[in-house]
Amino acid sequence: MTEIRMGMVGGGEGAFIGAIHRIAASLDGQIKLVCGAFSSDAEKSRRSGAGLHLPPGRVYSDYREMMQAEARLPAGERMHFVAIVTPNHLHFPVAEAALRAGFHVLSDKPATLSLQEALRLREIVNSTGLLYGLTYTYTGxxxxxxxxxxxxxxxxxxxxxxxxxxxxxxxxxxxxxxxxxxxxxxxxxxxxxxxxxxxxxxxxxxxxxxxxxxxxxxxxxxxxxxxxxxxxxxxxxxxxxxxxxxxxxxxxxxxxxxxxxxxxxxxxxxxxxxxxxxxxxxxxxxxxxxxxxxxxxxxxxxxxxxxxxxxxxxPGGHPEGYLEAFANIYVAFAGQVRAREDGVAPDDRSADCPGIEDAVRGMAFIELAVAASDSEQKWHSFPGY
Incomplete structure (x- = not known):
């Protein structure tokens, strides 16, 4: 079974969700963290990477440098996908940079800062033909x-x-x-x-x-x-x-x-x-x-x-909790990446992973909720995108 190589943007020292993502990704031994840009502070990113025992050359000062450097590596060494675990305002620019550099994306939710960005992201995903996943954890x-x-x-x-x-x-x-x-x-x-x-x-x-x-x-x-x-x-x-x-x-x-x-x-x-x-x-x-x-x-x-x-x-009676649910999203997405690498269709477990349409729908829900609350009108129709 091909080991899937992951990069990470965000999630450096002091961050909460980055550690959760790394634990989930590593739980089944199918995904290996190989690189990262863990903070907008270059020194903090370096310390975070050292703490994760990554080679210094695979720890980057920012996500743009990371995408360019990883794309230059041999196919057997570079990351397959990037996990985005930053605050919301960086989700779109990081995903766009990764997709345009040829890398699949698994992002924390919500997908973007706005619905407009989510719609642009869907266009990029569709035009590149690359994979996009979203960590709606509770579905796991x-x-x-x-x-x-x-x-x-x-x-x-x-x-x-x-x-x-x-x-x-x-x-x-x-x-x-x-x-x-x-x-x-x-x-x-x-x-x-x-x-x-x-x-x-x-x-x-x-x-x-x-x-x-x-x-x-x-x-x-x-x-x-x-x-x-x-x-x-x-x-x-x-x-x-x-x-x-x-x-x-x-x-x-x-x-x-x-x-x-x-x-x-x-x-x-x-x-x-x-x-x-x-x-x-x-x-x-x-x-x-x-x-x-x-x-x-x-x-x-x-x-x-x-x-x-x-x-x-x-076995029955042993709790299947939050980390395992999170890991199920990672395993499903890794299965999609592996199927793409092998030129086959993903199995049922791999196919059961939130994707770009869920990303757009989530942003539409957030914007509609705010608009509805600000309005004196009672019912607001969910937009079709």
Whole structure:
């Protein structure tokens, strides 16, 4: 099996998400980190690369230098793809530079700073023919995949109601006024874009709802708020949703829900049954019926689908958590890269990876949510791109 070589932009010392990406990428032994531009500060990038035991010649002072230098290396040495783990405002320029240099891209979400950039990015991806992936992490959980397959098989019947929530409490106070860099850039419009809460976690909730149900949000009504005085971007939001099959939904995302810890939860109700999954108990998927007892499905059980089991690493009763879900996105994307290298079609597991259309749809959701909240009009139709 060909080892896939990865470069990274961002994620240097002191960064949170870069370490998560590196752990996820390395978990299955299929991907090797070979180079990086880990910070806009050249010395910080050098220290970060040294700490990761990379050769000094493969640690770059900025992403432009990295793309040019890697493209000059022999095909058997250069990176196959770049992982982008910077604040949002750099996602598009780094992805554009990588794609134009001939490298595939796997980016943290949201894909870009704006919808306009996302549309330009899609044009570049399509014109280069290269691969693009996005880390909508929660779609990587085994039982989320099982939920998607059960709904697709018609077990819940016609979906009528979707309830998705993502409460956090870490921004309940003015964390950005101190030395919390994660809070500071997420609440800075120049780096985060037009939304904090919806751009950071609300888009995850919307993507999870669409991924599991197989439906698309057709219109929404939104109410976004910046509760902490002085904030320029939202820290809380509530929405009513309409889906393309006529189903109705509710989405709540909040970063000021004091005491909550990434408590993402999805409930879906059809005319035959319902299901319930939440990240605090990720190994369990509940199926609810009106004519028989509630069922509890568990990760790694033999009655699960082949796709679910292929995304499961541990025996039953051992938690399949956030890092493993993240790693499933990386393994799927690496499978796409390997299939491209071998000139074959990707298998089902590799094909199940968020891509450029998810990227555009996510940015459209964020911009529509903000526009709807600013408007006195009740319902706003989801744009078709």
């Amino acid at each position: 959980y085994p039982m989320v995949k099982e939920a998607r397959l059960r709904i697709a098989a018609g077990q819940l019947g016609n979906v009528r109601k979707v309830v998705v929530e993502y409460p956090q409490g870490w921004l309940a106070r003015a964390e950005e006024d101190g030395d919390n860099k994660q809070a500071a850039w997420r609440l800075d419009p120049a780096q985060a874009g037009i939304s904090c809460c919806m751009g950071d976690i609300g888009v995850h909730a919307a993507n999870l709802a669409e991924y599991v149900t197989g439906l698309k949000i057709s219109s929404l009504c939104a109410d976004l708020t910046a509760f902490v005085p002085g904030r320029k971007l939202d820290d809380d939001g509530s929405m009513l949703l309409r889906f393309d099959n006529g189903a109705k939904g509710v989405l709540m995302a909040s970063q000021i829900s004091t005491g909550e810890e990434n408590a993402i939860r999805l409930r879906v109700y059809g005319d035959k049954g319902g299901l319930d999954w939440q990240q605090h108990e990720p190994n369990t998927l509940w199926l609810r019926w009106s004519d028989r007892p509630t069922e509890m499905l568990r990760t790694a059980a033999p009655y699960l689908s082949a796709l679910t089991l292929s995304n499961t690493r541990t």
